[in-house]
Amino acid sequence: MNATRVIMVSVALSIVAIFWMISSSSTVRASADPDKDNIVALNQRLIDSFNKRDLAGVTSCYMSGEDLVFFEDTTPLQFKGTGALHTYLQDFIDSSSRIHAEMEAVSIVVSGDLAAVHYVMPFSWTDKSGSYSERARYTQVLKRTNGRWLIWHEHFSVPYYPTSGKAMLSAKP
Numbered sequence: 001m002n003a004t005r006v007i008m009v010s011v012a013l014s015i016v017a018i019f020w021m022i023s024s025s026s027t028v029r030a031s032a033d034p035d036k037d038n039i040v041a042l043n044q045r046l047i048d049s050f051n052k053r054d055l056a057g058v059t060s061c062y063m064s065g066e067d068l069v070f071f072e073d074t075t076p077l078q079f080k081g082t083g084a085l086h087t088y089l090q091d092f093i094d095s096s097s098r099i100h101a102e103m104e105a106v107s108i109v110v111s112g113d114l115a116a117v118h119y120v121m122p123f124s125w126t127d128k129s130g131s132y133s134e135r136a137r138y139t140q141v142l143k144r145t146n147g148r149w150l151i152w153h154e155h156f157s158v159p160y161y162p163t164s165g166k167a168m169l170s171a172k173p
Contacts, residue, residue: 035110039117039142039149046151047101053093059086063143063150071155073136073167098126113144121156134158135172 042061049057059082062068066081072088079088093099106119117140124133141153158167 033110035115035144035149036108039108039110039115040106042142042149042151043103043106043117043119043140047103050099050101053096053099055086055089055093058089061151063145063152067152069153071157073134073157092125095127096125098124098131100124115142115144115149116140117142134167 046058046061049061062082062085064082068082068085069078069080070085070088071078079085100123102122104120104122106117109116119138121136121138122133123136124131126132136156136158139155140151142149143152144150
């Protein structure tokens with residue numbers, strides 16, 4: 001490869017890298033990508049419905065079926081399917097008098113009819129035992145079905161100290 005071609009390839013790769021860094025910025029903002037905009041809107045509906053304790057609104061953000069898989073920050077380690085999701089959420093909503101969630105540092109990657117999303121979720125709630133809060137890591141895999149993005153898999157967790165097993169509920173990046 002001659003020197004000019006090497007320079008041109010290097011410049012092209014640099015431009016692609018810069019574009020990728022700019023497009024994967026960690027702030028929620030309007031984009032030129034309607035898929036990303038629709039996914040941000042879906043997540044905002046999810047957060048708003050959760051904050052209103054609206055079970056139907058929350059579950060409308062998920063695909064239905066038995067191939068759904070969820071990893072939550074509590075037991076059980078995982079659960080599968082629409083029925084398990086509904087039971088888990090109903091129990092949480094029924095036991096909580098206040099729920100508040102937010103989205104921070106949102107990142108979205110779309111490829112065809114699949115998308116990956118991750119963000120930090122400051123999350124707090126009150127139940128009969130008291131008030132709690134955590135800063136969780138939230139990751140989703142979404143599928144586009146009939147033109148609509150829906151959550152197919154989610155992982156919600158908090159970091160922990162490996163030596164003690166204690167959760168770091170207010171961890172910051």
